[in-house]
Amino acid sequence: MTARPAGPLLLGVRHHGPGSARAIRAALDAARPQAVLIEGPPEGDALLPLAADEQMRPPVALLAHAVDDPGRAAFWPLAAFSPEWVAIRWALAHGVPVRFIDLPAAHSLAMAEEGEREPRPGQDAEPRPGQEAEPRPVPVDPIRVLAETAGYDDPERWWEDVVEHRVPGLPGAAATDPLAAFAALGEAMTALREVYGDGGHPRDAVREAYMRIQLRAARKEFGGAFAVVCGAWHVPALEARTTQTADRALLKGLPKVKAELTWVPWTHQRLARHSGYGAGIDSPGWYEHLFASPDRPVERWMTKVAGLLRDEDRFVSSAHVIEAVRLADTLAAMRGRPLAGLSETTDAVRAVMCEGSDVPLALVRDRLVVGVTLGEVPDTAPAVPLQRDLSRRQRTLRLKPEASERELELDLRKDTDAARSRLLHRLRLLGIDWGEPAAGRGSTGTFRESWRLHWEPELYVRVAEAGVWGTTVLSAATARAESDALAATALAEVTALAERCLLAGLTEALPVVMRVLADRAALDADVGHLADALPALARTLRYGDVRATDTAALGEVAAGLAERICVGLPPACTGLDADGAAALRRQVDGVHTAIGLLAGAVPVNADGLRARWRSVLHRLTARDTVAGVIRGRAARLLLDDGHLAQDEAARLMGLALSPGTPPADAAAWIEGFVGGAAGGGMLLVHDERLLALVDSWLTGVPAGTFTDVLPLLRRTFSAYEPGVRRTLGELVRRGPAAGTDPGTGPVPGREATAPGFGPVLDAARADAVVPVLRLLLGLDAPTGAAETSEHHEDRLGATG
Structure with missing residues (x-):
């Protein structure tokens, strides 16, 4: 064994590497230091004892956020196979002091706000006159550089061969000095720092200056008998001979904010991300397996894969496992690797268990190679009051946060499901999108709701941000709703907020929202704004009884909006361009549905309200100045409700498709009448008179204008189901029904047939x-x- 150096033991590692983690444990067992210093924010020192708590299960992360601006936050993630986590647990288990020595989060959060505008040490913040700005260097990946130097094209494979597969305890690994690997890695990083300097990371100089100061303080307290666990890239800088004065000069004038830290659960998916807060490792699930399975890792991995595929009803036997292990070992030998790595095991799984298909292999990657693990933190960990209230409600309602996405069906007639619904709606109002409404057996506002739940670590930041609104989910959501109502500028925003308050059960916020709603509705004269606002009110009134909410005030406002829309809509439908007409057509659909819901739910004459709306639709169908798409849509709505006879509908279509009507206007009428997927195709299938009118008009469109109306027609008919399109094609191919002519009507001597059938027998x-x-x-x-x-x-x- 090599002699231990007199100074502190610098253990350079790769963050989140199982080989490094195992090597750290071996090195600490051999060296037995009196203290352990770890790269991390020193404000987290008080939280380190929680790492030994039985409830603490990695992956977890230190979350730091600015007190005055919780959205300004940063994470320091740690997995079970992270060298830093292993060092923390070793120190706590052996009663050795453990501390963080990186730049405080108070500085790093403040510096992060300044972004890349901050100059490098010794570089001017702004170029001098006549001088071009110095291009920022591309950050260096030291692992990639070393891999390329060794002749590898994949840095992950090089790291596995050199570190992960060559530590004591793994098959094929030689018995070596536990400190020798760190010395060799330190020499390699020293050579890289001589060539690349800071490697495109200018702030590292500030961080390393602070760490050197902490090392001097530890030397005075412990002598040289302490270990330092940090990124291998920093080892040369920590060994450099500098003065206390020079290091403090680099730290002078750093921006600072007040910061708070806590432990939060983390996920393997986040560890696998290369951007944001992710750690940028491709296979955290595989790394965790390597760390937890020092003996026969390949055999145990193949057994896991087989179990997963069996759970998905794929036929995988023990013979498949044996053959996959043999193939992986053979591939490793052919490729000159000390042990089968992830690439060899993946190739073997694809060939043996997946029959060459990448479809089941994608499942293996998502569930095992990356993994769906979500960590846990003890209840004693510091947290904002809102987070504590949310955690209590999650436990009470049995809604455990999970890293994997899952579907949740709620029956609002059950007390527990109704409480779950209110919680999820309140969180959405606070910007905490743990649950997203999904299409299922029911929809929002019915007795059933469908949700898609997916918890991500960033939601802890959203919870911290929402803490400014209150200490409980209910009080915070109420305060947020009242604030949003007062700040809203559009009527539709307030009506949508009223609906969300009803869904969230915010009875204390509703009076404020209703007062604002009444004020906005009285002042807003834009029919489009009124039409956008009415549907949300109608849904609120229609389904308010499900949540036992008093909606009388909403009914009065909704009735007033409906009356004003009936008065102002006909004039608003004239003089519109194509985009404006299309938007108003959608609004007409919404108002029609809303009035159908309002009838019987508001304190007015239901029949009178419906009659007023039918009168408006009749006026729209008869006005030539109204855009064709709106006239066609109004006729279709009346026809569907049984307030327009088939003969009258055919007459209106004949007028709209007459030779004197510009082709573009006629095509717009067709789109309004039979466009979209709302049964327009079936209407043409079952009424051959209407189909014959469309067919006759289309064949008569001049060639010069046909290309102008083609996009509109294609949009109209492309929304039909494939079966409907085929049926229409067959009907058009046969021609009009026997006994009729689209232009002249009945033809003497022709035998009439039922719509949709040809005039003669198809033998x-x-x-x-x-x-x-x-x-x-x-x-x-x-x-x-x-x-x-x-x-x-x-x-x-x-x-x-």
Whole structure:
């Protein structure tokens, strides 16, 4: 064994590396230092004892946020296979002092706000006159540089071969000095720092100056008998000979904010992300497996994969596992690797267990290679009051946060499900999107709700931000709703907020929202704004009884909005361009649905309200100055409700598609009448008169203008179901129904047929059913009376 250096033991590691973690444990066991110093924010020292708590289960992260601005936050994630986590647990288990020595979060959060505007040490913040700005260097990835130097094209594979697969305890790993690997890695980083300097990380100089100051303080307290666990890139800088004065000069004038820290659960998905707060490792699940399985890691991994695929009803036997292990070992030997790595095991799984398909392999990557693990922190960890209230409610309602996405079906008639719904709606109002409404058996406002739940670590930051509104979820959501109502400028925003307050059960916020709603509704004269606002009110009134909420005040406002829309809509539908007409058409649809919901739910005459709206639609269908898409839509709404006769609908279509109507206007009318996926195609299928009118008009469109109306027609008919389009194609191919002509009506001498059928018998299609009929009638029986067969033949002939 090599002699231990007299100074502090510098253990350079790769963050979140299982080989480094195992090597750290071996090195600490061999060196037995009197203290352990770790790269991390020193404000977290008071939180370190919680790492030994039984409830603490990694992955976890230190969350630091500015007290005055909780949205300004940073994470320091730690997994079970992180060298820093192993060092913390080792120190706590051996009763050794453990501390963080990196730049305080108070400075790093303040510096993060300044972004890349901060100059490098010794570099001017702004270029001098006549001088071009110095381009910022691309940050250096030291692992990639070392891998390329060694002839590897994949830095992950190089790191696995050199570090992860060559530590004591793994098959094929040589028994070496536990400190030798750190010395070799330190020498390599020293050579890289001589070539690349700060490697494109200018702030590292400030961080390393602070760490050197902490090392001097530790040397006075512990002598040289302490260990330092930090990123290998920093080791040369910590060994550098500098003065206390020079280091303090680098720290002078640093910006600072008041910061708070706590432990929060983390996820493997976040560890696998290369941006944001992620750690940028590709396979945290695989790394955790390597760390937890020092013996026979490949065999244990293949067993995990087999179990996952079996759970997904794929046939995987023990023979598959044995063959996959053999193939992985063979690939490793052919590639000159000390142990089968992730690439070899993945290739073996694809070939043996997935039959060459990448589809099940994607599941293996998501569930095992990356993993869906969500860590846990003890209840004694510091947290803002809002987070504590949320945690209590999650436990009471049995809504445990999970890293994997899952569906949740709620029945609002049940007390627990209703409480879950209110919690999720309150969190959404606070900007904490733990749950997203999803399409399911029900929709928002019915007795059933469907949610898609997915907890991410960033939501802890959103909770900290929302803490300014209150100490409980209910009080915070109420305060936020009242603030949003007073700040809203559009009527639709207030009506949508009223609906959200109802869904969230914010009875104390509703009076404020209703007062603002009444004021905005009285002052807003724009029919479009009123039309946007009414649907949310209608849904609120229609389903308010599900949550036992008093909606009388909403009913009065909704009735007033409906009356004003009926008065102002016809004039607003004239003089519109194509975009304006399309937007107003959607608003007409919304108002029509809303009035249908309002009838019987507001303190007015239901029949009178519906009659007023029908009168408005009739006026829209008869006005030539109204945009074609709106006229067509109004006619369709009346037809669907049974307030427009089929003959009248055909007459209106004939007028709209007459030769004197510009093709673009006629196409717009068609889009309004039969456009979209709301049954327009089936209407043409079952009413051949309307189809014949459309067909006759389309064939008469001049060639010069056909290309102008084609996009509109394509948009109209492309929304139909494939089966509807095929049926319409067959009807058009056969031509108009016998006995009629789209231009002149009934034709003497022609035999009329039912809509959708041709004028003559299709012999080929009729003959196709003869064998089935003979079988059903028993004509092919081996025995039977001749006269009975003859009788059946007569019946068959009559049927044909």
